[in-house]
Amino acid sequence: MVVDPASNWPLFAEKAAELLEKDKVAVVFGCWTSVSRKSVLPVFEKDNGLLFYPVQYEGEESSKNVIYTGAAPNQQAIPAVDYLMKDVGVKRWVLEGTDYVYPRTTNKILAAYLEQKGVKPADIMINYTPFGFSDWTSEVAKIKAFGSAGKKTAVVSTINGDANVPFYKELGNQKISAEDIPVVAFSVGEEELSGLDAKPLVGHLAAWNYFMSINSPINKEWIAKWHAFTKNPKRTFNDPMEATVIGFHLWVKAVQKAGTTDTTKVIAALPGLETSNLTGGIARVLPNHHITKPVYIGEIRGDGQFDVVWKTDKEVPGDAWSDFLPGSKDIEADWVNLNCGNYNTKTKVCSGQNYK
């Protein structure tokens, strides 16, 4: 069953209802933007469906009916900032994003995290641009001016999709190289790079939980299979695709364990299950419906692939509610013991979904 809601948010909810009520599907793998996930969420909760969401997102959510196989902020944004701070010695930060929910939430978490690490507010510049922004001249000039204050500066980019190409082009044209002001991006991967001329981007960074170029035997074998399947030896494979593969393996294991495809039983069977990811580590489903993932930082190469320059020692467990935001510090998600996605450890109250 494949449905395409064409990035039309209300259509996502409609199609989800159709899949669950008419087609009676046992499981759905999908959604891309956070908006699309938020629109199908009530439908999945009402009809007790099961959604595997494979994209990195802003966190601050945990639903009984969703398994988040993409990265939470502590599995992508925070390690990337750690890398820049410790290994590159960055002292000044530009948080540049597209104006919508994922960048706004991520930047809020990052700003809180940086200030906690002793970065002065004067050394953080937060900036938003509209969707599909293409006239980057003055924005980039601003970054250049901010970066010429004598301290090592980096840009953390949550710029979405189409606005990236003109952004990197402008960086290249204004001669800001990755050596002076590196840009680390959370939404630029192999698939996006295949649609553009990667030369002006060489040396800039991206943080993901998977890179196509990672040299593990299991990954090599998988890519060979993928190329044979698509009959295209140049077809790229990327992080959300890997997250989908992991999600599928996990679902199969859960069905085998539960002995049925009944959603309630499969959801109950999921926490604790393990499967190997494509980079040689283990993806384990946590009680908060997130999974464990390794974090990699890669430098963009001229051919649109990445060179891994840094990785975490072991897999990082996904955290649904950020520890760095005042509002969500005390909140925990646990579907095994607490049966709650939004449990306040201080007031001992479960707000939100409650199935008792």
Place this chain on the structure above:
Amino acid sequence: MMHRLRWILHATICATALALAGPAGAQPAGAPDPAAGTAAALPGDQRLAALLGALPEASYADKRTLIEQMLALRDARVRALLQALLDGNLDVRAADNRVFITAPEGDSGEDLRLTDPLSPAAAVTAPSDGLSKIGVNNQLRKELRVALAQFDLSSPDAGVRLAAVKEMLRAVDDAGIAVLRERIKIESDTSVKREIRVGLALADLDNGDAATRRAAVAAVADSLNPDVYNRLSAMVQSSPDGSYGEADPAVRAAALASLRAIDRSRMLYSGIQTLLYGLSQGSVLVLAAIGLAITFGVMGVINMAHGELMMLGAYTTYVVQLLMPQHIGASIIVAIPAAFLISGLAGVAIERGIVRHLYGRPLETLLATFGVSLILQQAVRDIFSANNRPVETPQWLAGSLQINEVLAITYNRLYIIVFTFALFLLLLLVLKRTRLGLEVRAVSQNRAMAKAMGVRTEWVDALTFGLGSGIAGVAGVALSQLTNVGPNLGQSYIVDSFMVVVFGGVGNLWGTELGGNALGIVNKVLEPYSGAVLAKIFVLIFLILFIQRRPRGLFPQKGRAADG
């Protein structure tokens, strides 16, 4: 491993060196480079060969030491070698572990021209498989650039020397300063000399002697170099305990005076920069709107497919680049007439097929052309896929014109400003000076009378619409250099285009030109204060208020034609 040992056997003569080089092969990364230690004991040529042999399997940290040791050899061949490493053209052959400088050979892209860095004269052509690139990371790139700059310092070309000095000043250390001190004694070019002096003065600002520091402050007084600015700011900054970065009050006063002067010229240049950015954004707006100024402004047709005609122009650029992959630089020039023809023909087809049946019924025209725009988008999705297509930027459009340290304008923006103005003049000429222009104006002012005078109005309609559409296609070529070439390209510009035409005054080309530039400048002046999102909102609010006051725009049409 056997190959590797055999090769080292070739490269080394003495047996002790061989014994030492062995472990280097066994433990490529990790331990700090036993191979380099070996090399030190060898005469120049073999030392370079040994260093080169260790390069492919070294870790980034080891590569750094290897590069430093290569530089210490003071061998002219090292320059080409390091340049290739920086450009990503240094490859290692898996079969025998030999390192080559590679360059593409022939048209197929399969073959590579291999040059041995040790004997640059001999080159062979070989297929590219079996070769893998020797990687570098950001830090190595930076060091390579500084290293290359030291070679360039003795170049006969003053421009190269100037660039080299600037490169060295980006990451300057005591060794670099010593090199610069040597250089300034024999340097003849004044601008290179000035740059070196700034660098040396920057180093002198840390000198223990107050008089030297004062002289250094005087030397950098008129420099716009951001490092100078940062150093001077640090000197006059007071710390919480009341002490200043600079202890001597006289030196501090001099630094403060220089800072003020630098601030003044910085302000001036940033004003000029904002104006240029505004003009460039305005030019993009004019470019997108000028075709519409003809179809909407002169003919009165609300063409919702205008954006998609630009998209067709952008895709034409992509196809032209596919057809001539060896001549990316010329492809843009070829794409301009090609896009004009394709979009123009599409425009004529839309006019003949749909719009002509709907003259006088603006709402239906709007809906029908909106339908056409959806059809064109879907057609492009089916032919080229929904993903964006990569359009390469030719060399002559990349980079920026650096006027001084704080003022630069990128070439693509500069060309767009010039190109838009040229296109505008050309269009003005066509409308005012040619027979077609005369007929177009006649038909738009009074259709019935023009017809009575023997003007073939149908023919004029089709040509006018074709002209406007063709211009949209040409705009698409320019946009392909600025933004993504994808099915949504048109949608993101259609609102802006209507905005500019309405603001400038319907039916007036001058209005479009001035209106577009005015909106661009207002937007760019606001952007630094309000952010990009709010700036756009402010511009829209301003526009709504303006249209309320003057519904016919900046330059309203006058006379009887305006009443129609």
